[in-house]
Amino acid sequence: MRYDFDEIIDRQETNSINTDGFRDFIFHAGPDMKFPYADDEFIRMWIADMEFACAEPIRQAIQKRLDRKIFGYTIMNLDTAYHNSLTKWCQKKYDWSFPREELCFSTGVIPALYQLVELICQPKEKAMMVTPAYGFFKHAVDYNQIACDCSPLIVDSGHFRVDFEDLERKASQKEMKLLIWCNPQNPSGTVWTKEELERVIRIAEENDLWLISDEIHCDILRHGVRHIPLAKLTDYKKLITCMSASKVFNMAGLQFSNIIIRDPQLREQFVLRDKNVGFVNPLSIVAHKAAYDEGEEWLDQLKTYLDLNFSYVKDFLAKELPLAEFEIPQATYLAWVNLNAYLGDIDDLPRFFAYEAGILLEGGDDLFVGNAKGYVRLNLAMPRKTLERAMQRMKEAILEHANKNKAKA
Numbered sequence: 507m508r509y510d511f512d513e514i515i516d517r518q519e520t521n522s523i524n525t526d527g528f529r530d531f532i533f534h535a536g537p538d539m540k541f542p543y544a545d546d547e548f549i550r551m552w553i554a555d556m557e558f559a560c561a562e563p564i565r566q567a568i569q570k571r572l573d574r575k576i577f578g579y580t581i582m583n584l585d586t587a588y589h590n591s592l593t594k595w596c597q598k599k600y601d602w603s604f605p606r607e608e609l610c611f612s613t614g615v616i617p618a619l620y621q622l623v624e625l626i627c628q629p630k631e632k633a634m635m636v637t638p639a640y641g642f643f644k645h646a647v648d649y650n651q652i653a654c655d656c657s658p659l660i661v662d663s664g665h666f667r668v669d670f671e672d673l674e675r676k677a678s679q680k681e682m683k684l685l686i687w688c689n690p691q692n693p694s695g696t697v698w699t700k701e702e703l704e705r706v707i708r709i710a711e712e713n714d715l716w717l718i719s720d721e722i723h724c725d726i727l728r729h730g731v732r733h734i735p736l737a738k739l740t741d742y743k744k745l746i747t748c749m750s751a752s753k754v755f756n757m758a759g760l761q762f763s764n765i766i767i768r769d770p771q772l773r774e775q776f777v778l779r780d781k782n783v784g785f786v787n788p789l790s791i792v793a794h795k796a797a798y799d800e801g802e803e804w805l806d807q808l809k810t811y812l813d814l815n816f817s818y819v820k821d822f823l824a825k826e827l828p829l830a831e832f833e834i835p836q837a838t839y840l841a842w843v844n845l846n847a848y849l850g851d852i853d854d855l856p857r858f859f860a861y862e863a864g865i866l867l868e869g870g871d872d873l874f875v876g877n878a879k880g881y882v883r884l885n886l887a888m889p890r891k892t893l894e895r896a897m898q899r900m901k902e903a904i905l906e907h908a909n910k911n912k913a914k915a
């Protein structure tokens with residue numbers, strides 16, 4: 507079957523955060539915030555969901571479940587079929603698997619992070635992460651009133667690497683309890699090498715840290731790239747792996763994630779304190795199972811489409827905005843672009859692009875914790891025609907600003 511990623515799908519009035527939630531999420535503002543663009547005129551490159559239709563086998567699986575007519579309280583404890591589907595996928599994709607008893611569920615990786623930080627860290631203890639980071643890593647830590655240390659990534663001609671001396675120093679503090687790791691990394695899209703991952707594990711082990719590996723982006727890879735689950739490299743008991751088909755198959759609204767916890771005591775606490783007492787959405791289960799059983803063909807075509815979107819953006823920037831720094835990432839559908847050369851004088855880049863270009867995007871320290879000044883994150887998971895319009899609008903706004911600055915100088 508050939509899937510159509512060029513289809514433009516109307517998301518208005520579907521309660522989508524993407525169309526209706528940007529004032530609150532990006533600008534921390536209410537419905538009164540006005541823009542020179544009507545809401546449906548914006549091109550939306552912000553929150554990490556896609557403008558593509560969910561894969562047909564998933565929609566059919568949901569339909570089949572709808573036809574069973576009853577949607578009562580739903581649990582997973584007797585279900586081995588789901589674990590079989592997931593581990594078959596993991597085995598094939600990453601040559602790795604894990605036992606059934608380690609598998610827990612959550613209504614999302616974000617809720618799981620909030621809960622895990624609460625369970626792992628006591629008052630006066632600390633958590634850490636590398637920056638730039640996915641904003642909710644820090645929100646989960648802040649919410650639990652736990653102190654947070656950040657280790658800035660180093661950029662080498664567009665490639666991101668860990669400052670291991672800094673990471674090690676921060677990890678060795680006696681109050682440090684938890685390292686939240688993102689594999690592959692959001693927002694940079696970095697796929698860590700085996701050596702980098704082994705070093706991270708060593709640091710966690712030597713300092714007796716809990717290690718959460720958020721691997722939600724692990725299937726959104728450029729063609730030819732392989733994901734290495736952190737758990738494949740170690741049997742360290744304090745490792746927790748978070749995965750979901752939600753992001754890669756564009757069904758984040760179904761609110762379902764796999765939380766793989768090795769330590770039996772933490773697992774017990776996690777399940778006990780689970781705000782949903784282990785209940786899950788019956789439609790989410792069948793959707794995720796169908797993704798793992800039948801989603802590969804769709805994913806393969808998605809990757810081809812995304813590879814071309816990335817090449818388009820890379821070429822566009824090289825030609826039209828040559829001072830923008832950007833390398834195609836090995837993972838995610840997110841482009842992390844350094845615009846300091848053009849917009850270094852602008853503090854609030856999302857605001858600039860919303861007002862001057864009619865583009866909704868995320869960027870800067872406020873949304874990515876730190877080490878992100880002058881960077882924007884562009885979600886490229888959209889039909890090529892929309893992407894072309896977006897890049898054109900961005901270019902015009904950036905060059906107009908640069909020309910104004912030149913005239914002032």
Ligand SMILES: Cc1ncc(COP(=O)(O)O)c(C=O)c1O
Nearest residue numbers: 554614615616640692722758763
């Ligand atoms: C690294 C990372 N973790 C978690 C999430 C969200 O996870 P969930 O929708 O399962 O709560 C995102 C969404 O963008 C993400 O990028």
